[in-house]
Amino acid sequence: MSERPTIEQYQKFIQERDFHVFRCKKCGAMIAPPKGVCYSCGSNELEWAKVSGRGKLISFTVIHVAPEQFKDEAPYFVGIVELEEGTRVTARLLGLDPDQPEKVQLGMPLRLDYETGQTGRMYLGFRPA
Protein backbone atom coordinates (compact mmCIF):
# COMPACT_ATOMS: atom_id res chain seq x y z
CA MET A 1 0.00 0.00 0.00
CA SER A 2 2.71 2.48 -0.85
CA GLU A 3 0.76 4.03 -3.73
CA ARG A 4 -0.72 7.52 -3.39
CA PRO A 5 -3.96 7.20 -1.43
CA THR A 6 -7.21 7.93 -3.27
CA ILE A 7 -10.75 8.86 -2.26
CA GLU A 8 -12.07 5.82 -4.09
CA GLN A 9 -9.95 3.53 -1.94
CA TYR A 10 -10.83 5.52 1.23
CA GLN A 11 -14.52 4.84 0.57
CA LYS A 12 -13.78 1.21 -0.31
CA PHE A 13 -12.00 0.70 3.01
CA ILE A 14 -15.14 1.92 4.80
CA GLN A 15 -17.34 -0.41 2.74
CA GLU A 16 -14.98 -3.24 3.79
CA ARG A 17 -15.22 -2.21 7.47
CA ASP A 18 -11.50 -1.48 7.46
CA PHE A 19 -11.28 2.29 8.04
CA HIS A 20 -8.01 3.89 6.91
CA VAL A 21 -7.03 7.55 6.90
CA PHE A 22 -4.49 9.56 4.93
CA ARG A 23 -1.23 10.32 6.74
CA CYS A 24 1.25 13.05 5.85
CA LYS A 25 4.60 11.45 5.03
CA LYS A 26 6.43 14.57 6.09
CA CYS A 27 4.93 15.50 9.46
CA GLY A 28 2.83 12.44 10.29
CA ALA A 29 -0.48 14.34 10.60
CA MET A 30 -3.55 12.12 10.19
CA ILE A 31 -6.00 13.37 7.57
CA ALA A 32 -9.65 12.30 7.30
CA PRO A 33 -11.76 12.95 5.37
CA PRO A 34 -9.16 13.07 2.59
CA LYS A 35 -7.50 16.29 1.43
CA GLY A 36 -5.04 16.85 -1.40
CA VAL A 37 -2.52 18.37 0.97
CA CYS A 38 -1.59 18.28 4.62
CA TYR A 39 -2.91 21.41 6.32
CA SER A 40 -0.36 20.99 9.14
CA CYS A 41 2.73 21.37 6.97
CA GLY A 42 1.64 21.88 3.37
CA SER A 43 3.13 18.68 2.02
CA ASN A 44 1.25 16.71 -0.61
CA GLU A 45 3.15 13.49 0.10
CA LEU A 46 0.48 11.29 1.62
CA GLU A 47 0.17 7.62 2.57
CA TRP A 48 -2.33 5.25 4.21
CA ALA A 49 -2.54 4.77 7.96
CA LYS A 50 -4.73 2.86 10.39
CA VAL A 51 -6.24 4.53 13.44
CA SER A 52 -6.96 3.22 16.94
CA GLY A 53 -10.70 3.67 16.47
CA ARG A 54 -10.97 5.62 19.70
CA GLY A 55 -12.45 9.08 19.66
CA LYS A 56 -14.74 11.53 21.40
CA LEU A 57 -18.00 13.24 20.50
CA ILE A 58 -17.69 16.89 19.45
CA SER A 59 -21.29 17.60 18.45
CA PHE A 60 -24.26 15.87 16.82
CA THR A 61 -27.80 16.06 15.54
CA VAL A 62 -30.69 13.68 15.06
CA ILE A 63 -32.02 13.83 11.51
CA HIS A 64 -35.82 13.57 11.48
CA VAL A 65 -36.58 14.92 8.01
CA ALA A 66 -34.27 12.90 5.77
CA PRO A 67 -33.61 12.97 2.04
CA GLU A 68 -35.50 10.35 0.04
CA GLN A 69 -32.72 7.74 0.06
CA PHE A 70 -32.36 7.87 3.88
CA LYS A 71 -36.05 8.22 4.70
CA ASP A 72 -36.50 4.72 6.08
CA GLU A 73 -33.51 5.16 8.37
CA ALA A 74 -34.81 8.31 10.12
CA PRO A 75 -34.57 9.34 12.86
CA TYR A 76 -30.80 8.77 12.95
CA PHE A 77 -27.79 10.40 14.60
CA VAL A 78 -25.03 12.16 12.67
CA GLY A 79 -22.10 13.42 14.71
CA ILE A 80 -18.70 15.02 14.51
CA VAL A 81 -16.13 12.73 16.08
CA GLU A 82 -12.59 13.67 17.00
CA LEU A 83 -10.28 10.70 16.63
CA GLU A 84 -7.58 10.06 19.19
CA GLU A 85 -5.12 10.83 16.37
CA GLY A 86 -6.42 14.41 16.16
CA THR A 87 -8.47 14.54 12.98
CA ARG A 88 -12.27 14.84 12.98
CA VAL A 89 -14.76 12.89 10.88
CA THR A 90 -18.49 13.06 10.27
CA ALA A 91 -20.12 9.75 11.12
CA ARG A 92 -23.31 7.99 12.13
CA LEU A 93 -23.65 7.58 15.90
CA LEU A 94 -24.80 4.14 16.94
CA GLY A 95 -26.29 2.65 20.10
CA LEU A 96 -28.00 5.87 21.20
CA ASP A 97 -31.71 6.59 21.57
CA PRO A 98 -32.86 9.12 18.94
CA ASP A 99 -35.86 9.96 21.12
CA GLN A 100 -33.59 11.10 23.95
CA PRO A 101 -30.92 13.27 22.31
CA GLU A 102 -30.77 15.51 25.38
CA LYS A 103 -29.15 12.63 27.27
CA VAL A 104 -26.18 12.45 24.90
CA GLN A 105 -23.07 14.01 26.42
CA LEU A 106 -20.62 15.95 24.27
CA GLY A 107 -17.09 14.77 24.90
CA MET A 108 -18.19 11.19 25.55
CA PRO A 109 -15.69 8.50 24.49
CA LEU A 110 -16.61 6.60 21.35
CA ARG A 111 -15.26 3.66 19.43
CA LEU A 112 -15.25 3.00 15.71
CA ASP A 113 -17.99 0.82 14.29
CA TYR A 114 -19.93 0.59 11.05
CA GLU A 115 -23.56 0.57 10.09
CA THR A 116 -25.21 -0.86 7.01
CA GLY A 117 -27.83 1.49 5.59
CA GLN A 118 -31.12 0.43 3.98
CA THR A 119 -29.45 0.55 0.57
CA GLY A 120 -26.69 -1.80 1.68
CA ARG A 121 -24.19 1.02 1.82
CA MET A 122 -21.83 0.93 4.79
CA TYR A 123 -21.56 4.07 6.91
CA LEU A 124 -18.64 5.06 9.06
CA GLY A 125 -20.07 4.89 12.57
CA PHE A 126 -19.13 5.33 16.20
CA ARG A 127 -20.75 3.98 19.35
CA PRO A 128 -20.26 4.73 23.05
CA ALA A 129 -17.00 3.13 24.19
Added chain:
Amino acid sequence: MPLRETHIVSGAQTKFGKLEGITLREMFAEAVDKATVDAGIAKEDIQAAFIGTFIPEMLVHQGHTAPLLVDYAGLRGLPATRHEAACASGATALRAGIMAIESGLYDTVLVAAAEKMTSVSTNKATEALAAAADDEFESSMGLTFPGVFAIAAVAHMQKYGTTEEDMALVAVKAHKNAAKNPLAQFQKEITLEKAMTPRYVAWPLKLFDCSPISDGAAAVVLTNREKAKKYTDTPIRIVGTGQASASMNLCDRTELTSFEGSVRAARIAYEMAGLTPKDIDVAVVHDCFTIAEIIATEDLGFFKPGEGAKAVREGVTAMDGDMPINPMGGLKAVGHPVGATGVKQAVVIYRELIGEAGANQVPNHDVGLMHNFGGTGATCVVNIMRRADA
Protein backbone atom coordinates in the same frame (compact mmCIF):
# COMPACT_ATOMS: atom_id res chain seq x y z
CA MET B 1 -8.80 52.19 2.11
CA PRO B 2 -12.56 52.41 1.74
CA LEU B 3 -13.89 51.71 -1.73
CA ARG B 4 -14.54 55.00 -3.51
CA GLU B 5 -16.40 54.35 -6.68
CA THR B 6 -19.24 51.87 -6.29
CA HIS B 7 -22.68 53.30 -5.56
CA ILE B 8 -26.04 51.57 -5.49
CA VAL B 9 -28.53 53.85 -7.22
CA SER B 10 -31.55 51.59 -7.26
CA GLY B 11 -32.68 48.28 -5.86
CA ALA B 12 -35.82 46.17 -6.04
CA GLN B 13 -37.15 42.71 -5.40
CA THR B 14 -40.19 40.72 -6.45
CA LYS B 15 -42.46 39.31 -3.84
CA PHE B 16 -40.88 36.21 -2.32
CA GLY B 17 -42.87 33.03 -1.79
CA LYS B 18 -44.58 30.39 -3.86
CA LEU B 19 -45.10 32.40 -7.04
CA GLU B 20 -47.55 30.25 -8.96
CA GLY B 21 -47.53 30.53 -12.71
CA ILE B 22 -44.42 32.70 -12.91
CA THR B 23 -41.22 31.28 -14.39
CA LEU B 24 -37.61 32.05 -13.50
CA ARG B 25 -37.09 34.46 -16.39
CA GLU B 26 -40.34 36.31 -15.73
CA MET B 27 -39.55 37.02 -12.09
CA PHE B 28 -36.03 38.02 -13.08
CA ALA B 29 -37.37 40.50 -15.66
CA GLU B 30 -39.82 41.91 -13.10
CA ALA B 31 -36.99 42.67 -10.64
CA VAL B 32 -34.83 44.15 -13.41
CA ASP B 33 -37.62 46.41 -14.65
CA LYS B 34 -38.35 47.64 -11.13
CA ALA B 35 -34.64 48.43 -10.59
CA THR B 36 -34.14 50.11 -13.97
CA VAL B 37 -36.99 51.68 -15.96
CA ASP B 38 -39.30 52.04 -12.94
CA ALA B 39 -36.44 53.84 -11.14
CA GLY B 40 -35.76 56.12 -14.07
CA ILE B 41 -32.66 54.26 -15.23
CA ALA B 42 -32.59 53.50 -18.96
CA LYS B 43 -31.61 49.95 -19.84
CA GLU B 44 -29.30 51.42 -22.51
CA ASP B 45 -27.12 52.77 -19.69
CA ILE B 46 -26.36 49.26 -18.41
CA GLN B 47 -23.02 48.01 -19.74
CA ALA B 48 -22.71 44.57 -18.15
CA ALA B 49 -24.77 42.18 -16.04
CA PHE B 50 -23.68 39.98 -13.15
CA ILE B 51 -26.20 37.27 -12.43
CA GLY B 52 -26.73 35.08 -9.36
CA THR B 53 -28.52 31.73 -9.57
CA PHE B 54 -27.72 28.65 -7.55
CA ILE B 55 -28.93 25.51 -9.21
CA PRO B 56 -31.51 26.10 -11.96
CA GLU B 57 -30.10 22.96 -13.64
CA MET B 58 -31.88 20.83 -11.02
CA LEU B 59 -34.77 23.15 -10.18
CA VAL B 60 -35.99 24.18 -13.64
CA HIS B 61 -33.70 22.09 -15.88
CA GLN B 62 -31.90 25.12 -17.21
CA GLY B 63 -28.21 25.97 -17.33
CA HIS B 64 -26.44 28.93 -18.92
CA THR B 65 -28.88 31.26 -17.23
CA ALA B 66 -27.11 34.62 -17.54
CA PRO B 67 -27.68 35.24 -21.28
CA LEU B 68 -31.10 33.61 -21.11
CA LEU B 69 -32.29 35.87 -18.29
CA VAL B 70 -30.87 39.15 -19.59
CA ASP B 71 -32.28 38.39 -23.03
CA TYR B 72 -35.79 37.99 -21.60
CA ALA B 73 -35.36 41.20 -19.61
CA GLY B 74 -34.50 43.23 -22.70
CA LEU B 75 -30.75 43.40 -22.17
CA ARG B 76 -29.66 41.16 -25.07
CA GLY B 77 -26.10 41.77 -26.18
CA LEU B 78 -24.60 42.72 -22.83
CA PRO B 79 -21.75 40.74 -21.33
CA ALA B 80 -23.63 38.63 -18.79
CA THR B 81 -22.08 36.07 -16.48
CA ARG B 82 -23.56 33.86 -13.82
CA HIS B 83 -22.05 33.56 -10.36
CA GLU B 84 -22.71 30.49 -8.26
CA ALA B 85 -21.86 30.09 -4.60
CA ALA B 86 -24.94 28.27 -3.28
CA CYS B 87 -26.90 30.62 -0.99
CA ALA B 88 -24.18 33.27 -1.47
CA SER B 89 -24.56 33.32 -5.27
CA GLY B 90 -26.23 36.73 -5.15
CA ALA B 91 -23.52 38.34 -3.05
CA THR B 92 -20.72 36.93 -5.20
CA ALA B 93 -22.46 38.39 -8.27
CA LEU B 94 -22.64 41.69 -6.39
CA ARG B 95 -18.93 41.52 -5.65
CA ALA B 96 -18.18 40.96 -9.32
CA GLY B 97 -20.21 44.08 -10.06
CA ILE B 98 -18.31 46.02 -7.41
CA MET B 99 -14.98 44.95 -8.92
CA ALA B 100 -16.19 45.93 -12.39
CA ILE B 101 -17.04 49.45 -11.21
CA GLU B 102 -13.97 49.90 -9.00
CA SER B 103 -11.69 48.83 -11.84
CA GLY B 104 -13.18 51.47 -14.09
CA LEU B 105 -14.00 48.92 -16.76
CA TYR B 106 -17.67 49.92 -16.70
CA ASP B 107 -19.59 52.97 -15.47
CA THR B 108 -22.94 51.30 -14.81
CA VAL B 109 -23.80 47.62 -14.33
CA LEU B 110 -26.72 45.47 -13.29
CA VAL B 111 -26.52 42.86 -10.55
CA ALA B 112 -29.56 40.64 -10.54
CA ALA B 113 -30.41 37.22 -9.16
CA ALA B 114 -33.30 34.80 -9.15
CA GLU B 115 -34.29 31.30 -8.12
CA LYS B 116 -37.41 29.30 -8.90
CA MET B 117 -37.71 26.53 -6.34
CA THR B 118 -41.37 25.64 -5.96
CA SER B 119 -41.97 24.12 -9.38
CA VAL B 120 -40.40 20.88 -8.20
CA SER B 121 -41.45 18.73 -5.23
CA THR B 122 -40.07 19.57 -1.79
CA ASN B 123 -38.05 16.35 -1.99
CA LYS B 124 -36.48 17.40 -5.27
CA ALA B 125 -35.77 20.91 -3.95
CA THR B 126 -34.15 19.41 -0.86
CA GLU B 127 -32.02 17.20 -3.06
CA ALA B 128 -30.96 20.23 -5.10
CA LEU B 129 -30.08 22.17 -1.94
CA ALA B 130 -28.01 19.24 -0.71
CA ALA B 131 -25.71 19.76 -3.69
CA ALA B 132 -24.32 22.77 -1.79
CA ALA B 133 -22.77 20.42 0.79
CA ASP B 134 -19.98 17.88 0.31
CA ASP B 135 -21.64 14.90 -1.26
CA GLU B 136 -18.63 12.62 -0.96
CA PHE B 137 -18.15 12.83 2.81
CA GLU B 138 -21.21 14.39 4.45
CA SER B 139 -24.43 14.40 2.40
CA SER B 140 -23.84 10.77 1.43
CA MET B 141 -24.11 9.88 5.11
CA GLY B 142 -27.54 11.45 5.42
CA LEU B 143 -26.40 14.79 6.85
CA THR B 144 -28.83 17.49 5.71
CA PHE B 145 -28.59 21.30 5.77
CA PRO B 146 -30.77 21.63 8.83
CA GLY B 147 -28.52 18.90 10.27
CA VAL B 148 -25.39 20.96 9.67
CA PHE B 149 -26.85 23.93 11.51
CA ALA B 150 -28.27 21.66 14.19
CA ILE B 151 -24.75 20.41 14.91
CA ALA B 152 -23.62 24.03 15.26
CA ALA B 153 -26.61 24.70 17.52
CA VAL B 154 -25.80 21.76 19.81
CA ALA B 155 -22.20 22.99 20.14
CA HIS B 156 -23.42 26.55 20.84
CA MET B 157 -25.94 25.34 23.41
CA GLN B 158 -23.28 23.29 25.18
CA LYS B 159 -20.61 26.02 25.18
CA TYR B 160 -22.77 29.07 25.91
CA GLY B 161 -26.06 27.82 27.31
CA THR B 162 -28.10 28.94 24.31
CA THR B 163 -31.55 27.34 24.41
CA GLU B 164 -34.18 26.14 21.96
CA GLU B 165 -36.33 29.02 23.21
CA ASP B 166 -33.61 31.54 22.30
CA MET B 167 -33.64 30.20 18.76
CA ALA B 168 -37.43 30.31 18.67
CA LEU B 169 -37.29 33.99 19.65
CA VAL B 170 -35.30 34.67 16.46
CA ALA B 171 -38.18 33.17 14.47
CA VAL B 172 -40.74 35.21 16.42
CA LYS B 173 -38.81 38.41 15.65
CA ALA B 174 -38.44 37.49 11.97
CA HIS B 175 -42.17 36.90 11.59
CA LYS B 176 -42.98 40.08 13.52
CA ASN B 177 -40.87 42.13 11.09
CA ALA B 178 -42.12 40.29 8.00
CA ALA B 179 -45.73 40.86 9.04
CA LYS B 180 -45.22 44.48 7.94
CA ASN B 181 -43.36 43.60 4.74
CA PRO B 182 -45.70 43.19 1.75
CA LEU B 183 -42.96 41.35 -0.19
CA ALA B 184 -42.49 38.66 2.47
CA GLN B 185 -43.52 35.03 2.10
CA PHE B 186 -45.00 34.91 5.62
CA GLN B 187 -46.73 38.16 6.56
CA LYS B 188 -47.96 36.84 9.85
CA GLU B 189 -46.73 37.05 13.43
CA ILE B 190 -46.20 33.84 15.35
CA THR B 191 -46.23 33.25 19.10
CA LEU B 192 -43.29 31.80 20.99
CA GLU B 193 -45.44 28.78 21.73
CA LYS B 194 -46.00 28.19 18.03
CA ALA B 195 -42.30 28.66 17.22
CA MET B 196 -41.58 26.01 19.87
CA THR B 197 -43.91 23.42 18.30
CA PRO B 198 -41.81 20.27 18.63
CA ARG B 199 -41.79 19.26 14.98
CA TYR B 200 -38.13 18.38 14.74
CA VAL B 201 -36.42 18.64 11.39
CA ALA B 202 -32.94 17.97 12.77
CA TRP B 203 -32.84 18.01 16.55
CA PRO B 204 -32.70 20.57 18.16
CA LEU B 205 -33.94 22.52 15.12
CA LYS B 206 -37.68 22.52 14.58
CA LEU B 207 -39.85 23.53 11.67
CA PHE B 208 -39.93 27.19 12.72
CA ASP B 209 -36.15 27.35 12.97
CA CYS B 210 -35.82 26.81 9.22
CA SER B 211 -36.18 29.20 6.30
CA PRO B 212 -38.69 28.09 3.67
CA ILE B 213 -38.41 27.03 0.04
CA SER B 214 -39.22 30.09 -2.08
CA ASP B 215 -39.29 31.73 -5.48
CA GLY B 216 -38.09 35.27 -6.04
CA ALA B 217 -35.75 37.69 -7.72
CA ALA B 218 -33.90 40.90 -6.86
CA ALA B 219 -31.81 43.46 -8.69
CA VAL B 220 -29.60 46.46 -8.02
CA VAL B 221 -27.93 48.96 -10.33
CA LEU B 222 -24.36 49.96 -9.53
CA THR B 223 -22.64 52.99 -10.95
CA ASN B 224 -19.52 55.05 -10.32
CA ARG B 225 -19.08 58.17 -8.21
CA GLU B 226 -19.37 60.49 -11.18
CA LYS B 227 -22.62 59.06 -12.50
CA ALA B 228 -24.32 58.33 -9.18
CA LYS B 229 -26.00 61.70 -8.74
CA LYS B 230 -27.40 61.51 -12.24
CA TYR B 231 -29.69 58.68 -11.13
CA THR B 232 -30.63 59.56 -7.57
CA ASP B 233 -30.27 62.14 -4.82
CA THR B 234 -29.57 59.37 -2.34
CA PRO B 235 -26.89 57.05 -3.71
CA ILE B 236 -25.58 54.41 -1.32
CA ARG B 237 -21.85 53.88 -1.40
CA ILE B 238 -20.33 50.45 -0.92
CA VAL B 239 -17.34 51.16 1.31
CA GLY B 240 -16.11 47.69 2.16
CA THR B 241 -16.42 44.19 0.80
CA GLY B 242 -14.98 40.91 2.05
CA GLN B 243 -15.28 37.34 0.90
CA ALA B 244 -13.82 34.16 2.29
CA SER B 245 -14.09 30.44 1.82
CA ALA B 246 -13.98 27.73 4.45
CA SER B 247 -14.05 23.95 4.41
CA MET B 248 -17.26 22.44 3.06
CA ASN B 249 -17.11 19.71 5.68
CA LEU B 250 -18.15 20.60 9.18
CA CYS B 251 -15.66 18.07 10.55
CA ASP B 252 -12.78 20.08 9.07
CA ARG B 253 -13.67 23.15 11.16
CA THR B 254 -11.80 23.68 14.38
CA GLU B 255 -14.71 25.73 15.73
CA LEU B 256 -18.38 24.80 15.45
CA THR B 257 -19.84 27.70 17.45
CA SER B 258 -18.53 30.26 14.96
CA PHE B 259 -18.24 30.29 11.17
CA GLU B 260 -14.66 31.13 10.27
CA GLY B 261 -15.63 32.32 6.77
CA SER B 262 -17.90 34.97 8.33
CA VAL B 263 -15.22 36.14 10.72
CA ARG B 264 -12.65 36.41 7.95
CA ALA B 265 -14.95 38.15 5.43
CA ALA B 266 -16.12 40.59 8.12
CA ARG B 267 -12.56 41.45 9.13
CA ILE B 268 -11.66 42.24 5.52
CA ALA B 269 -14.79 44.35 4.99
CA TYR B 270 -14.42 46.32 8.23
CA GLU B 271 -10.75 47.01 7.53
CA MET B 272 -11.48 48.15 4.00
CA ALA B 273 -14.31 50.40 5.19
CA GLY B 274 -12.28 51.76 8.10
CA LEU B 275 -15.22 50.95 10.34
CA THR B 276 -15.93 48.74 13.35
CA PRO B 277 -19.05 46.80 14.36
CA LYS B 278 -20.06 49.74 16.57
CA ASP B 279 -20.41 51.92 13.46
CA ILE B 280 -23.09 49.69 11.93
CA ASP B 281 -26.67 51.00 12.35
CA VAL B 282 -28.53 48.11 10.73
CA ALA B 283 -27.57 44.67 9.47
CA VAL B 284 -29.05 41.88 7.43
CA VAL B 285 -27.48 38.52 8.23
CA HIS B 286 -27.91 35.11 6.69
CA ASP B 287 -30.59 33.54 8.91
CA CYS B 288 -31.17 30.36 6.88
CA PHE B 289 -31.73 28.85 10.33
CA THR B 290 -32.39 30.70 13.57
CA ILE B 291 -29.09 29.57 15.09
CA ALA B 292 -27.30 30.99 12.04
CA GLU B 293 -28.55 34.48 12.93
CA ILE B 294 -27.38 34.17 16.52
CA ILE B 295 -23.93 32.98 15.45
CA ALA B 296 -23.66 35.57 12.65
CA THR B 297 -24.30 38.46 15.04
CA GLU B 298 -21.38 37.17 17.13
CA ASP B 299 -19.10 36.50 14.15
CA LEU B 300 -19.75 40.01 12.81
CA GLY B 301 -18.70 41.49 16.13
CA PHE B 302 -22.05 42.99 17.17
CA PHE B 303 -22.01 40.83 20.29
CA LYS B 304 -19.32 38.86 22.09
CA PRO B 305 -19.12 35.13 21.35
CA GLY B 306 -21.94 33.46 23.29
CA GLU B 307 -23.95 36.66 23.79
CA GLY B 308 -25.98 36.58 20.57
CA ALA B 309 -28.86 34.77 22.23
CA LYS B 310 -28.96 37.26 25.10
CA ALA B 311 -29.24 40.11 22.57
CA VAL B 312 -32.29 38.42 21.03
CA ARG B 313 -33.88 37.86 24.46
CA GLU B 314 -33.37 41.50 25.43
CA GLY B 315 -34.78 42.86 22.18
CA VAL B 316 -31.48 44.43 21.09
CA THR B 317 -31.88 42.94 17.60
CA ALA B 318 -35.53 43.98 17.22
CA MET B 319 -36.46 46.59 14.61
CA ASP B 320 -36.46 49.30 17.30
CA GLY B 321 -33.54 47.83 19.26
CA ASP B 322 -29.99 49.18 19.46
CA MET B 323 -28.73 46.78 16.80
CA PRO B 324 -31.59 45.91 14.45
CA ILE B 325 -30.97 42.63 12.64
CA ASN B 326 -33.03 41.59 9.60
CA PRO B 327 -35.55 44.41 10.05
CA MET B 328 -37.66 43.25 7.10
CA GLY B 329 -37.90 39.65 8.28
CA GLY B 330 -34.80 37.87 7.03
CA LEU B 331 -34.61 34.64 5.08
CA LYS B 332 -36.66 32.99 7.78
CA ALA B 333 -39.90 34.88 7.12
CA VAL B 334 -39.35 36.77 3.86
CA GLY B 335 -38.24 33.58 2.11
CA HIS B 336 -35.03 32.17 0.70
CA PRO B 337 -34.95 31.76 -3.09
CA VAL B 338 -31.36 30.63 -2.75
CA GLY B 339 -29.51 32.44 -5.54
CA ALA B 340 -31.55 35.64 -5.12
CA THR B 341 -31.00 36.09 -1.40
CA GLY B 342 -27.67 37.95 -1.51
CA VAL B 343 -28.99 40.58 -3.92
CA LYS B 344 -32.20 40.89 -1.92
CA GLN B 345 -30.09 41.60 1.15
CA ALA B 346 -28.40 44.46 -0.72
CA VAL B 347 -31.85 45.75 -1.69
CA VAL B 348 -32.94 45.70 1.95
CA ILE B 349 -29.88 47.64 3.13
CA TYR B 350 -30.32 50.07 0.23
CA ARG B 351 -33.96 50.74 1.17
CA GLU B 352 -33.16 51.09 4.87
CA LEU B 353 -30.27 53.50 4.25
CA ILE B 354 -32.23 55.76 1.89
CA GLY B 355 -35.07 55.80 4.42
CA GLU B 356 -37.61 54.06 2.22
CA ALA B 357 -38.19 50.88 4.12
CA GLY B 358 -41.77 51.84 4.97
CA ALA B 359 -43.17 50.16 8.06
CA ASN B 360 -39.82 48.36 8.43
CA GLN B 361 -37.71 51.51 8.59
CA VAL B 362 -35.08 51.53 11.35
CA PRO B 363 -34.49 54.85 13.17
CA ASN B 364 -30.73 55.16 12.57
CA HIS B 365 -29.68 54.44 9.02
CA ASP B 366 -26.32 55.89 8.04
CA VAL B 367 -24.33 52.67 7.78
CA GLY B 368 -25.53 49.15 6.98
CA LEU B 369 -24.01 45.70 6.63
CA MET B 370 -25.06 42.59 4.73
CA HIS B 371 -23.81 39.08 5.43
CA ASN B 372 -24.49 36.33 2.91
CA PHE B 373 -23.49 32.77 3.51
CA GLY B 374 -23.18 29.85 1.10
CA GLY B 375 -24.17 26.31 2.00
CA THR B 376 -22.42 25.12 5.14
CA GLY B 377 -20.62 28.46 5.35
CA ALA B 378 -18.01 27.47 2.80
CA THR B 379 -18.53 30.84 1.08
CA CYS B 380 -19.16 34.01 3.02
CA VAL B 381 -19.54 37.59 1.78
CA VAL B 382 -19.81 40.73 3.91
CA ASN B 383 -20.52 44.13 2.34
CA ILE B 384 -20.65 47.44 4.20
CA MET B 385 -22.59 50.36 2.78
CA ARG B 386 -23.23 53.94 3.80
CA ARG B 387 -25.34 56.81 2.59
CA ALA B 388 -23.16 58.94 0.36
CA ASP B 389 -24.11 62.00 2.44
CA ALA B 390 -23.51 60.29 5.79
